[in-house]
Amino acid sequence: MNSSLTRTVKCNESFVSSDTKPNGAVDTLEGRDAIQRDLHRLEEWDHVNLMRFNKAKWKVLYMGRGNPQYQYRLGDEWIESRPEEKDLGVLVDKKLDMSWQCALAAQKAKCILGCIKSSMISRSREEILPLCSALVIPHLEYCIQLWGAQYKKDMELLEGVQRRPRRCSEGWSTSPMKTG
Helix, strand or coil, X not given: CCHHHHHHCCCEEEEECCEEEEECCCCCHHHHHHHHHHHHHHHHHHXXXXXXXXXXXXXXXXXXXXXXXXXXXXXXXXXXXXXXXEXXXXXXXXXXXXXXXXXXXXXXXXXXXXXXXXXXXXXXXXHHHHHHHHHCHHHHHCCHHHHCCCCHHHHHXXXXXXXXXXXXXXXXXXXXXXXX
């Protein structure tokens, strides 16, 4: 990350690869003004360094109860607010409720399981389980430290997806082999 950009803004920021995320507590007018000043500084930095921000990707995620939900601008454009935002493959909402993320991870894992089931000729457990471990489990464990299941229903959903390859391989081993 360019050190001149890190010196430009005063609020908290997180930098991941090419993403810049200004953030801060905005419980007073001074907090709101500080964020807006930083956005103005970023716009100035953008022009000075001839590096254009993609303003369509800028979003505001309001968190917490009683948030006054101030409006912000980047240059002459208002920044859109969203009730949830997906970042680095993790869906975060304003309540930090991870049920949607659990459902998305389970859905993706089930799709991969379906592809494995429809494309495998061999139905042996010894071949199915390593495939599932390599292709399915990473989707269920991606960023789990951030979005771990909070509710029993979410845990049961994810555990059900993890048990599915065993049940499928048991059922597959007794089913007739596909022939071309």
